[in-house]
Amino acid sequence: MIDPKILRESPDAAREGIRKKHIDCDLDAALKTDEDRRKLIVEVESLRAEQKLANVEMAKLPKGSPEFLDKIGTMKSLSSRIKEADVSLKELEEAWTERYLNIPNLPHESVPEGKSEEDNVEYKSWGDIPKQEQYHIPHYDFDWLDSILDFKRGTKVTGAGFPFFVGDGARLARSLVSFFLDQANEAGIQEMGVPYFVNEASAMATGQLPDKEAQMYHVVEDDLYAIPTAEVPLTNFLRDEILDESELPLYRCGYSACFRREAGSYGKDVRGLNRVHQFDKVEIVKWVKPETSYDELESLREYSESLLQKLGLPYRALLMCGGDMGFSQTKQYDLEVWAVGQQRWLEVSSCSNFESFQSRRAKIRFRDSETGKNEFVHTLNGSALAIPRVFVAILENGLQADGSVKLPEVLVPYMGKDRIEPK
């Protein structure tokens, strides 16, 4: 949620931001509701003040005295007036909340204009794109794929998009998780194990609800949501808490399985491991002081990039345009790795600044020593990294003439060998 005061005081800037994000939302209706709401608050509160004052007087009167009984009569009508006003206020508050939850976060000035992914700006690229004459075999066409990934049985056991990782495949996935966590540890980012299910309040705080409800698996019986990313439990770890200024900046990372319904996806996007319903990911979350959050975003991106560099995978960093970034983000970089076999870029990381959009919903604050007031922290998060697509890039880019896959140097200690042989 955006600071309602900012919307009230500079609606034009907000309008401009919403336009840049190409999101349909009625700001004027929200502002009107806000105005009505505040008017009614004043009314209700002054009625209550009157009631309170009368109560003090009544407390002094002897019970059952004529004055007392008389007072009860007048107070009764006041009481019912308050109740009526309360009901309309409640309705207004609900409308207000709904309207305000549907206002996106405003993009930072450095965010490029644009409607769709075609307008994203290539911010940086690294590594050599392998030449055309190499073997262009998409991983899903490897003839020995079944020995490391079993899609068929995954479909039998659960459904499409829930593959089994087998043997070297399972070990490679686990090696990547370990490698990413070890790297984070070395960088001084504390590791967390997180719950895989969260309640409604948590899903609301990080913005999955009400916006992306259809993307989450929902356990109806217990009203819990399977996490689509470790960001959700991690960010909610400090929900409703006031932090000490000296704790900031605070960095945490967590490995988790991520569950996504991916309703509406089809075609090339979902072939092989490109898009699955359950995947592993290591996620980093930062809680920082507002004035540092954009520098923190750059260092977060650089950290995630360093992982791809160590793996020797060619990638590019995209600065997302207004229309293609998320609802809650103010600025976002995506990292895409080049998959030679498919001749396409695969997104493996997304690093974002949310400013106070999440912390306002989640009520995560710190006491500012300068103002002496509680201020909202800025939150950021970034994948470091998502496993399956890195897995894909390693397979496709590492494919050798003899059909084996040469593994990145840094993974050799984890895998106990330097290549995966066809079986």
Place this chain on the structure above:
RNA sequence: GGAGAGAUGGCUGAGUGGUCGAAAGCAACGGUUUGCUAAAUCGUCGUAGGGGUUAAACUCUACCGCGGGUUCGAAUCCCGCUCUCUCCGCCA
């Protein structure tokens, strides 16, 4: 899953219908005083949302786990829920 007990401010803990936003103690912060690693003493000491102001001052309202209800009036009475603790059951 069953039975019982409980949930009050940073903490401990009073408060069973009316000046209770809430006693008292501890902790914290500021001052004074004495001065050997501290004591005494005075004061301050929750959060949020309105109104107001250039900004303050000032002022109003809400909040005693959460949501309803009763009442002129609820921390206090009633109902539902959540969580914690103890016992029983089950279980990796």
